[in-house]
Amino acid sequence: MSIGYACLHIGSSDTKIKTVRLKDANEANLLKSSRFNLNALENILRYNVDNNIKLFRISSDIIPLASHESNELRWWEILKPELINLGQFAKNNELRLSMHPGQYTVINSPYEDVVKRAIDDLKYHQRFLDSIEMPLEAKIVLHIGGMYGNKTEAMKRFIKSYKGLGEDIKNRLVIENDDKIFNAEDVLRIYNETGAPVVFDVLHDMVNPSNENKDTYEWIKVFEGTWKDIDGKQKIHYSESKNQNEKRSHSEYIKSESFLSFYSNLKNKDIDIMLEVKDKNLSAVKCGNLIKKDLKAADLEKEWGKYKYYVLSKDANTYKDIRELLKNKDKPNSMGFYELIEKAFNMDTKQGNDINTIQHIWGYFKDLATLDETETFNKKMERYKSMKATNRPVKEYMLKLSEKYDVSYLRNSLYFYI
DNA sequence: TGACGTCAAGATCCG
């Protein structure tokens, strides 16, 4: 069982992915951004290894405008050393990587040029995974596409397009039930015609269920059979609704309680779960710890190191409660820990708590910072206190300083990032 | 024609 997250990362420096505008899409710019992004990806993967995250979806923006006609960059040749290096790191650490073209990559369109561009896009994704020499268990997840007024015909066109794809693409392609049109039953039918393994999306099935009387866990069992040995372990997508009114939107974080309940109901636990959630790696690490059999007190303490100032900025009592909970070293209580984190998450920030936290953090810099830096900090602080600015500039400045002075304890503090 | 979704980049506005 691996738990993973998608595309973006929170809480480490140099992990942001750059995008390029069409008007800026010259060779030099595209190369620069591509190289920058590969470095970001490496940093993300290093974090993942450090935090026992074995599953990750690479952003389609990793090579900006990759399948656009304006990009003629032969990135797979120019950046070969970086790509090989990246792939080697992933292989050494047994990471399972994937990609997922968005809703605009549609191979069942009645429009020839749309299909052609979609296939070019699939080709790009396949080429990227090939370039980093990933085995075939590194998949490309694709939606079925549009309906165009006739679902049966739309499915037929998907199957026809699929069959015309090159083997190198088909070897990596897996399909997913979506939240509007093609439900679990539909993709099962398409599987029967194509043999493409199915990524079952739990939330999509909730908002777009099929007529068949099957629950989440029964569907997962059904789709297990679509994954052959060469495809690797069965993969599913798990996410939660943002709220009652926005059921299709992904939640800010995965709720400890609901995830554990979901996990306990899984018939086969030897399955890879891709989380789709706004707080990305934070929930992935959380869910990993929640189900970890030999969870150590040190695992939670590591997490606490990242969260503590964030929690303190919200509420001193919750901060104390967590410290108290962590004193139990024999039986680390991950559920209790993360529920308190979630509690803090849902609180509004009071300026008094926040300023207290900032002063606490500033303690690390008191003796390190130059006079100029102290003055800059004080100035930003004054603007915050007098409500002329938010705490954003203060946070960003302290993060900068913690990088400059390499205060490792602070550098990865989530207080700076959320 | 604009909403949809996603995020960063760029533009613009404010004090």
Place this chain on the structure above:
DNA sequence: CGGATCTTGACGTCA
């Protein structure tokens, strides 16, 4: 000038 916020972009479908 620093900082906040609004707009645009890149994609295809659908009402």
